[in-house]
Amino acid sequence: MDKHQILELLHQVKDGTAAPEEALLKLKLSPFEDLGYAKIDHHRGIRQGVPEVIYGQGKTPEQILGIVKAMSDRGAENILITRMSGDAAEFVQESIALDYHPIPKIGIVGRCKEVTAQGKIVVATGGTSDLAVAEEAALTAEVLGNEVERLYDVGVAGLHRLLANLDVLMQAKVVIAVAGMEGALASVVGGLVDCPVIAVPTSIGYGASFGGVSALLSMLNSCASGVSVVNIDNGFGAGYLASMINHIGGAV
Template identity: 70%
Template sequence: MNSEIRKILESVQRGDVSVDDALLAIKKEPFEDIGYAKVDLHRSIRQGAAEVIYGAGKTPEQMIGIIHSMRKNGQRTILITRLSSEAAARISEVCPLDYHAEARVGVIGEFPQPCGIGKIVVATGGTSDIPVAEEAALTAEAHGNEVIRLYDVGVAGLHRLLAHMDEIMGASVIIAIAGMEGALASVIGGLADCPVIAVPTSIGYGASFGGVSALLSMLNSCASGISVVNIDNGFGAGYLASMINHMEVRK
């Protein structure tokens, strides 16, 4: 059963919410049509995580309208990905926005308390991969996860990774982010006893083909238990990691 509906039903059981109010929360309009966007208000009920705003290609005014709809309908934490600094400045004039320039991520509202079954480790091959890693880490934190960051632990100096075996073995899911040849995911996949989500980045010299080389390496990994998301898709990795980290919670 979806965790959001479960919370509503448990509130009814405790007497905190009336049956009529609970029914209204479940039956309320599934989306709001604001002309240029249909804001999905039922996503948290269907999937356990509210809608996220993809900022690239949207004007600040469009995003402000979507934010207003989300806040009006009770969304407490709003995540905006691929948000430019110019758009962030305009949105900040209307509502409080915590902007993370390196990740191009904006957050409205407070991060929820971690409620997953364990910890998510976000590891990068190099410092150049950190912007994608921060997108993944912030996405995971915005969805109620405790995140451990292990940056610049790539295979060019394998001892840097091996110095963090406690964190690797204690994780419930690991996000491995790397460009160049993308070997970090295979190494971590051969060490860890949890799912590994590989994220190829567009970092590398000419023959890396903008991340295609790392993507193919990760897809062809001989280590078991590795899934791969698209090039530079930190958000997708953070979201998937959160789903994995909440599987026991979602009964």
């Protein structure tokens, strides 16, 4: 139950189409649901405006399906499942409609494609190898009601590729810069745009990249103002934060 459903329930009590006792029972049931292996936070949408997101890695297909069904039964839309394996997706698709994206390993149930923010989020990558993390960020932002534009493979090894898209960058309300290796893309973008830049270091790179630690440290030490950094390969966190920034100031 989200805040809109609660408001509707209160209006029903007010106009007499729902009994106060019925409304009380629904509110009692809604804070969380204990499935034994998971306690689903049904009030997440009320507090944060977004339903609980399911982290698929480490969960069995049966557990993922159980959580999705419980959320769907309570009217949740745009249920996002991150780090979901192909096997888990096939299992869930046998019982419920699932929109699965294999590259970022994201599943979406009950997708509503309504855009609720006025600004645009641009997701840029240093290279094609960063695509999985970038798509995790882009799809997360889209599911949360944002218009997203992708600029892939525009890293500093060929700076002209990035500069050729300055018009796209300048129109963004938030830019997500996804890069591995030395992670220089975030600093370059940060020096070009007048909006917040969310830097995402990826684990892409040779031995001395230390699984993304080199890119992480480069991004943390960026001399460009307005650059913030999320954890290594955390496309979801970047997409979620970008959505929050993009929704500041009101929805469409």
